[in-house]
Amino acid sequence: MPEQLAFALEVTANGLMAGVLYALVALGFVLIYKASGIFNYAQGVMALFAALTLAGIMDGQVPFSHLINAVFGTDVHHFGWNVPAFLAILLTMVVMIALAYVVQRLVFRHLVGQEPIILFMATIGLAYFLEGVGDLMWGSDIKSMDVGLPQGINTWIDETTFEVLGYGFFIDNLDIVASIIAALLVIGLVMFAQYTKQGRAMRAVADDHQAALSVGVSLNFIWILVWSLAGFVALVAGIMWGTKSGVQFSLSLIALKALPVLMLGGFTSIPGAIVGGLIIGVGEKLFEFLIGAPFLGGATENWFAYMLALIFLVFRPQGLFGEKIIERV
Amino acid sequence: MLYRESGDFSSTYAEDSQTFPIKFDRYRYYFVLFVAIFVIPFMINDYWVNSLFLPFLIYAIAAIGLNILVGYCGQVSLGTGGFMAVGAYACYKLMTSFPDVSMLVHVLLSGLITAAVGVLFGLPSLRIKGFYLAVATLAAQFFLVWLFNRVPWFYNYSASGQISAPERTFLGINITGANTQAWATYLFCLMFVIFSAYVARNLTRGSVGRKWMAIRDMDIAAEIIGVNPLRAKLTAFAVSSFFIGISGALFFSIYLGAVEVGEVFGIQKSFLVLFMIIIGGLGSIFGSFAGAAFLVLLPVVLKIVGVDWLGWPTDIVAHLQLVIVGGLIIVFLIAEPHGLAQLWRVAKEKLRLWPFPH
Numbered sequence: 051m052p053e054q055l056a057f058a059l060e061v062t063a064n065g066l067m068a069g070v071l072y073a074l075v076a077l078g079f080v081l082i083y084k085a086s087g088i089f090n091y092a093q094g095v096m097a098l099f100a101a102l103t104l105a106g107i108m109d110g111q112v113p114f115s116h117l118i119n120a121v122f123g124t125d126v127h128h129f130g131w132n133v134p135a136f137l138a139i140l141l142t143m144v145v146m147i148a149l150a151y152v153v154q155r156l157v158f159r160h161l162v163g164q165e166p167i168i169l170f171m172a173t174i175g176l177a178y179f180l181e182g183v184g185d186l187m188w189g190s191d192i193k194s195m196d197v198g199l200p201q202g203i204n205t206w207i208d209e210t211t212f213e214v215l216g217y218g219f220f221i222d223n224l225d226i227v228a229s230i231i232a233a234l235l236v237i238g239l240v241m242f243a244q245y246t247k248q249g250r251a252m253r254a255v256a257d258d259h260q261a262a263l264s265v266g267v268s269l270n271f272i273w274i275l276v277w278s279l280a281g282f283v284a285l286v287a288g289i290m291w292g293t294k295s296g297v298q299f300s301l302s303l304i305a306l307k308a309l310p311v312l313m314l315g316g317f318t319s320i321p322g323a324i325v326g327g328l329i330i331g332v333g334e335k336l337f338e339f340l341i342g343a344p345f346l347g348g349a350t351e352n353w354f355a356y357m358l359a360l361i362f363l364v365f366r367p368q369g370l371f372g373e374k375i376i377e378r379v
Numbered sequence: 380m381l382y383r384e385s386g387d388f389s390s391t392y393a394e395d396s397q398t399f400p401i402k403f404d405r406y407r408y409y410f411v412l413f414v415a416i417f418v419i420p421f422m423i424n425d426y427w428v429n430s431l432f433l434p435f436l437i438y439a440i441a442a443i444g445l446n447i448l449v450g451y452c453g454q455v456s457l458g459t460g461g462f463m464a465v466g467a468y469a470c471y472k473l474m475t476s477f478p479d480v481s482m483l484v485h486v487l488l489s490g491l492i493t494a495a496v497g498v499l500f501g502l503p504s505l506r507i508k509g510f511y512l513a514v515a516t517l518a519a520q521f522f523l524v525w526l527f528n529r530v531p532w533f534y535n536y537s538a539s540g541q542i543s544a545p546e547r548t549f550l551g552i553n554i555t556g557a558n559t560q561a562w563a564t565y566l567f568c569l570m571f572v573i574f575s576a577y578v579a580r581n582l583t584r585g586s587v588g589r590k591w592m593a594i595r596d597m598d599i600a601a602e603i604i605g606v607n608p609l610r611a612k613l614t615a616f617a618v619s620s621f622f623i624g625i626s627g628a629l630f631f632s633i634y635l636g637a638v639e640v641g642e643v644f645g646i647q648k649s650f651l652v653l654f655m656i657i658i659g660g661l662g663s664i665f666g667s668f669a670g671a672a673f674l675v676l677l678p679v680v681l682k683i684v685g686v687d688w689l690g691w692p693t694d695i696v697a698h699l700q701l702v703i704v705g706g707l708i709i710v711f712l713i714a715e716p717h718g719l720a721q722l723w724r725v726a727k728e729k730l731r732l733w734p735f736p737h
Contacts, residue, residue, distance in 0.1 A: 089510050117695060160713045167455055168712055170510055171657055174650065175708025182701030185694075306646070309514045317510075352525050356518030363507050363515060 060221075061339045062332055067225035069331020070232045071290055075308040076315070076323040077236065078283040083317050084256040085276040088158065088169045092177035094305020096146075096281060099184040101288030101297045103145050105195050106188040108138040113187045139285070146281030147274075149180075154274045181299075195292035228290045235286060236324065239279070248275060310359035315370050322371035330355045382731045398580060404727075415569060420562035428561040433634045435675045436568040437626050440575045442655045442667035444622030449653070450662035451583055452615035453595030454504050458516035460648035461523035462620050464640050465493045466627025468533050471542045474555070474632065475535060482549040486571065486628045493624020494617040496523075501616030505609060508598075520646055527640040543637035555632045564633050571629060575622050580664050582618065591615050592662075654704060658711055660720025669719040677704070 075093060082090045090096075106113065109132065133141070157176065161169055243249040254262040255272045263269055291301050311330050315322025334354040341350070387402045389395040399405040423432060441459060448454050469489035473480070500519040507515050527533050534542050546556030553559050554567050582588050590611040593601035602608050631638045638644070651674065659670020678700055685696035715721055729736070 157709055157713070164712075164716070167509060167513075168716060170455075170513070171653070172709055172712045174653070175705045175712065177705065178650075178701050179705030179709065182698045182703075182705060185698040186702065306517065309517065313511055313514050349525060349529065353518060353521035356514070356521055360503055360507075360515045360518040363511055364503050367506050367508075367511065 058336065058339065061335045063221055064225070065332035065335030066328055067221070067229060067331070068335065069328040070225075070229045070324075071287070071294075071327075072304070072307055072311045072331055073324045073327025074228075074232045074235070074283065074287045074290065075304050076311040076327055077239070077320065078280040078287070079308060079312055080317065080320055080323045081239070081283065082276055082280050085252055086158070086255075086273055087166060088173065089166065089317070090280065091170060091173040091305065092180060093280065093284060093308065094301070094303065095177040095180045095184070096149075096284035097288040097291065097304065098297070098299070098301040099149075099180050099288075100142055100146055100281065100285040101195060101292040101301060102184045102188045102193070104138055104142040104285070104289065105193040105292065105297050107141050108133050108135060108195075109193070111188060117186055139289075142285055143282060146285060147278045150274050150277030150281050154270065154277055158273065159270070177305075193292075193297040195289065195297055222294075224290070224294055231286065231290070235283065236320065240320065248272075252276060307355060310355040313359040313363055316368055319371035325370060330358065333358055382727050384731075398584075412573070416566070420566055423561050423565060425561050428565050429634070430679060431675060432565050433568055435672055436565075436572045437629045437634055438652065438655060438671040438675060439572055439668050440629070441623050441626035441652045442659065442671045443575050443579045443664060444619045444626065445652050446656045446659075446661065446663070446667045447579060447583070447591070447622070448615050448619035450656055450660075450666075451588060451595060452591040452612065452619075453598075454501075454612060454615060455509070455513040456516040456619075457513050457646070457649045457653070458500060458519035458523075459623055459652045460644040460646060461520040462493055462497055462623040463627030463630060463648060464523055464527055464644035465496045465620075466490065466624030467631035467638055467644065468527050468542065468640075469493065469624065470628035470632050471535075471544070472533070474545060474547055478545070478547070482547050482554055482567070482632070485547070486625055486632070489628035490621045490625040493627065494621040497616045497620020497623070498613050501613055501620075504612050504616065517646075520649055524640055524644060539639075541637055541639050542631070544632045547632070555636070557636075568629055568633060571625055575625065576664055576668075579618075579622070583664070587611075587614060595662075654708060656718075657708060658718055660718030661716075663718070663720035665723060666718050666720030669723070673719065674704070 075097065078093045078096070079090055082088055082093075153176065157172060158169070161172055241249075243253055251262070251267045252272055252275065254265070254267055255269060259269065262272075287304070288297075288301065291304060295301075307330075308327075311323060311326040313326075314329060315324070315326025334351045337354050338350050382401055382403055384401050387400070389400070394400075397405075399408050419432070441463065445456065445459055448456050466489045469492040470485055473485040473488055474482075477485075500516065503515050504512050528540065534540055537543075544555040546553055546558065548554065549563075549567055552563050554563050583591070590601070590606045591614075593604070593606050594608060594611045594615075598608055601611070627644070630643075635643065655670035655674050656667060657670070658673055659668070660666025681696055681700050681703070682693075685691045685699065686693055711718055
């Protein structure tokens with residue numbers, strides 16, 4: 051059945067694109083986990099917060115306008131200007147760095163040395179907090195985001211595949227752009243970690259906190275740096291997902307999708323996050339196409355990734371590329 | 380002056396090892412029970428029951444269940460919502476298949492069914508630890524919710540995909556459906572709360588509970604001194620899911636009456652119960668109650684203050700609630716990682732010496 055095969059190929063291609071976006075979110079997790087041992091559940095909400103802030107700034111909204119109106123009985127909502135996308139992205143980045151500073155200063159500095167699971171729960175608390183603050187600042191209505199990324203069907207791929215296979219693939223331009231940006235981001239992050247002074251310090255902290263501290267690396271600075279980087283990755287992910295499906299609460303749920311990606315790839319490995327993302331992206335689309343939709347009543351995408359990761363972990367608890375877990379009494 | 384153990388002599392082992400060894404504490408406990416059973420049912424109306432007492436009692440059971448797994452055995456689970464859904468759907472299937480059997484049996488059986496499902500999803504915990512396990516339990520959460528949404532047998536092929544509780548009785552009194560009395564539903568739930576707390580308290584201070592705690596504190600060391608991790612972890616999953624299943628069954632049949640699974644038993648519910656035990660105190664039965672009471676009361680109080688007194692729009696109050704809950708979680712983890720239960724212990728310690736602390 052060449053037609054079935056063509057469908058399956060198209061599904062795979064779309065799965066790869068979705069996988070890149072998952073990998074993008076997972077990357078933020080890996081960065082923070084490697085440098086500070088914190089499993090940052092709030093990564094998805096950070097993406098939502100970044101996207102909300104970007105949309106709000108571009109639109110010229112007054113932050114906390116609903117709250118201000120409710121408390122003082124005023125009626126402010128917009129400054130009345132539109133900020134160009136480039137400037138708005140810079141401003142959002144400033145906000146994310148400020149957030150990194152505040153989070154580090156007020157929360158995680160006080161939790162140094164606690165058990166990892168306590169830190170994990172603290173990030174769940176942080177996720178709720180940020181979600182509430184994001185909604186209070188910019189309102190909870192669905193916002194559209196347009197920073198000038200191309201959207202819609204890629205006609206070149208459509209025509210070429212039609213000529214070769216007799217069936218035109220539907221692949222969104224946005225997905226292609228997202229993949230390219232994600233690839234650039236990964237290369238950039240690896241270069242940063244390998245060749246800059248701060249990057250080396252970051253790896254040193256990841257390797258051994260105390261040794262890094264004793265040769266004069268400032269842990270505080272590195273952690274703020276790492277949270278800012280994670281904020282930056284969150285912003286990129288937020289722009290991609292926001293452009294794709296609007297800025298709304300469900301954006302924060304992509305964090306949950308990134309978790310099985312991480313488990314599959316291993317928490318400590320950047321290539322693992324990417325390979326894991328691709329496997330999950332392709333796997334869930336193909337499973338839905340081949341088994342889920344025809345036999346199980348559809349919507350298997352909701353749980354397939356978790357089940358895959360669960361079964362995989364039973365056989366290889368450290369994930370594909372994770373460091374081998376050695377336990378001592 | 381209060382909570383003073385002087386003059387309180389135990390002459391038998393049983394007296395020495397009772398749950399409330401201090402006389403004042405014991406009488407206070409009897410007093411609370413007396414008020415809960417004989418005073419509150421005569422004073423409450425539908426509003427109080429539906430907005431405060433039923434959610435508090437039912438969440439308290441769920442929190443006790445999760446606390447056994449997370450607080451005592453150290454296995455973090457994010458699948459609470461899914462397991463509550465198992466309890467609810469088991470109860471629904473039982474209620475509709477055997478209409479003449481008492482609700483008591485249905486609820487207990489739903490608990491047992493949930494325990495079996497819990498053991499099944501607990502099996503990976505033998506290989507997977509820490510966050511990996513937390514994420515693996517998400518598989519249970521999403522898979523179970525999907526299952527109840529997609530397989531029509533579970534909701535008896537109803538057109539809306541919802542399940543709604545038919546009228547069923549306990550000792551001849553209506554406790555589910557439309558024609559219920561406030562006191563009847565309250566007492567029915569209270570019975571299960573007392574049962575759960577009693578069982579949980581005594582399990583956790585016996586050999587089973589000690590094994591759980593050994594596993595929590597360091598599982599390899601526990602294995603070396605002879606604790607079987609397979610049995611300890613699976614019993615923790617079973618007991619925990621049993622209570623969570625009971626709470627799910629009550630939540631559906633007594634409290635809500637009709638349920639749409641994705642909305643009611645979604646991932647948010649898992650986090651809510653987890654927050655209850657963090658705020659209340661990990662590894663404490665009292666903490667489960669305190670946390671449940673706190674998180675049930677908070678939205679009600681915020682709504683009264685924000686919407687009724689200050690006249691703010693409801694969505695702002697809802698967002699503020701998120702901020703406050705998230706902030707509180709962080710504050711508690713930093714300032715008092717053992718939660719409200721620890722504050723209570725400190726208060727008791729202070730009261731012992733009051734008013735002459737030196």
